[in-house]
Amino acid sequence: MPDTRIIDAKVIVTSPGRNFVTLKITTADGLYGIGDATLNGRELSVASYLQDHVFPCLIGRDADRIEDTWQYFYRGAYWRRGPVTMSAIAAVDVALWDIKAKRAQMPLYQLLGGRCREGVTVYAHANGHSIDDVLDSVAKHRELGYKAIRVQAAVPGVRDAYGVPHGDKPYEPADGTLPREEAWNTPKYLRFMPKLMDAVRTKFGFDLSILHDGHHRLTPIEAASLGKSLEEFQPFWLEDLTPAENQESFRLIRQHTTVPLAVGEVFNSIFDCQRLISEQLIDYIRATIVHAGGITHMRRIASFADLYNVKTGSHGATDLSPICMGAALHFDLSIPNFGIQEHMPHTALTDEVFPHAYTFTNGLMHPGEAPGHGVDIDETLAAKFPYKRAYLPVCRLEDGTLHNW
Numbered sequence: 001m002p003d004t005r006i007i008d009a010k011v012i013v014t015s016p017g018r019n020f021v022t023l024k025i026t027t028a029d030g031l032y033g034i035g036d037a038t039l040n041g042r043e044l045s046v047a048s049y050l051q052d053h054v055f056p057c058l059i060g061r062d063a064d065r066i067e068d069t070w071q072y073f074y075r076g077a078y079w080r081r082g083p084v085t086m087s088a089i090a091a092v093d094v095a096l097w098d099i100k101a102k103r104a105q106m107p108l109y110q111l112l113g114g115r116c117r118e119g120v121t122v123y124a125h126a127n128g129h130s131i132d133d134v135l136d137s138v139a140k141h142r143e144l145g146y147k148a149i150r151v152q153a154a155v156p157g158v159r160d161a162y163g164v165p166h167g168d169k170p171y172e173p174a175d176g177t178l179p180r181e182e183a184w185n186t187p188k189y190l191r192f193m194p195k196l197m198d199a200v201r202t203k204f205g206f207d208l209s210i211l212h213d214g215h216h217r218l219t220p221i222e223a224a225s226l227g228k229s230l231e232e233f234q235p236f237w238l239e240d241l242t243p244a245e246n247q248e249s250f251r252l253i254r255q256h257t258t259v260p261l262a263v264g265e266v267f268n269s270i271f272d273c274q275r276l277i278s279e280q281l282i283d284y285i286r287a288t289i290v291h292a293g294g295i296t297h298m299r300r301i302a303s304f305a306d307l308y309n310v311k312t313g314s315h316g317a318t319d320l321s322p323i324c325m326g327a328a329l330h331f332d333l334s335i336p337n338f339g340i341q342e343h344m345p346h347t348a349l350t351d352e353v354f355p356h357a358y359t360f361t362n363g364l365m366h367p368g369e370a371p372g373h374g375v376d377i378d379e380t381l382a383a384k385f386p387y388k389r390a391y392l393p394v395c396r397l398e399d400g401t402l403h404n405w
């Protein structure tokens with residue numbers, strides 16, 4: 001019998017262009033597994049939660065008991081849920097699944113029940129300072145093979161639209177040593193969006209899946225109005241139109257539009273989407289492995305969603321490390337109600353720090369056949385890039401009122 005006791009756990013914080021927090025767990029029989037613990041803009045809280053509060057209870061536990069360990073850290077904390085706690089639990093969970101699959105000498109998706117599809121359909125980002133820029137970016141992504149593309153453009157007369165890069169740098173929202181202040185105007189955005197969608201459909205037709213992220217900036221009635229105005233362009237989904245703390249607000253949007261709705265990148269628990277799912281107020285749940293309790297909890301969310309015809313559409317921005325991406329691809333491949341997966345490629349340097357088995361071909365990603373989740377960390381290289389404080393921006397209306405972002 002292998003000795004599956006956990007004998008070591010450590011947190012690795014590295015910043016190869018942006019911050020990532022990684023948990024590494026080692027067992028007595030010499031296996032190790034890694035999990036992503038990155039919480040954009042609040043990275044060190046999760047690092048401390050793991051080191052100060054999880055590690056003392058983790059050492060000596062049986063790495064094979066994944067569900068029991070999940071329950072232990074969820075119930076045992078007394079203070080349930082929340083992004084910091086759930087990211088820490090996710091990191092432990094993913095590291096343990098990695099170890100179990102390595103011990104079984106199987107790619108993780110095989111342990112999760114095997115594949116339900118040939119590959120994972122992913123969507124790319126086309127961002128631009130103008131409609132023409134966006135059209136160029138859509139064309140480039142189509143050439144790369146993407147079948148689904150999210151479009152975000154600067155809104156004329158609005159200083160900061162969501163998802164648009166500043167200057168020539170690749171889009172990276174956490175870009176300030178203090179939070180940058182953005183200025184926003186909803187009526188201008190609502191008037192502009194049909195023009196953007198129309199231009200994309202006119203140039204590329206209707207075979208391409210087009211997505212858009214509203215990034216929580218609308219009220220429910222504004223969201224309903226946007227949905228109505230974009231229906232004729234048949235978007236694949238409209239994401240995060242309104243904040244979802246109040247799950248009932250989606251009922252109002254639903255009464256007015258048949259546009260598919262996606263929400264949940266900031267969710268960390270099944271209870272954040274219980275009503276959204278059971279009342280079929282959304283079509284895609286965007287919760288993700290690293291922020292919603294790992295593979296164990298995401299499987300629970302997906303199974304619940306499956307009962308109500310809600311599909312998954314996990315968050316996959318660059319602040320989720322390649323470890324999260326690898327784990328997500330195994331999960332996506334193995335569940336029946338997968339919808340789509342976001343793919344925002346990491347920089348070459350990040351890919352060097354996190355060597356991985358996953359691949360992209362012709363619009364589909366595949367997690368690869370390496371035992372475990374197939375992502376590793378080069379600790380020597382990681383040590384060369386120390387943590388750099390970086391905040392997400394805050395958003396204000398033009399009169400200075402603090403708004404949603």
Ligand code: KDG
Pocket residue numbers: 040173213215265315316317318319342392
């Ligand atoms: O950490 C926040 C980012 O991940 C977020 O701004 C990206 O909204 C986002 C998306 O849909 O990728």
Ligand code: MG
Pocket residue numbers: 213215239240265
């Ligand atoms: Mg989003």
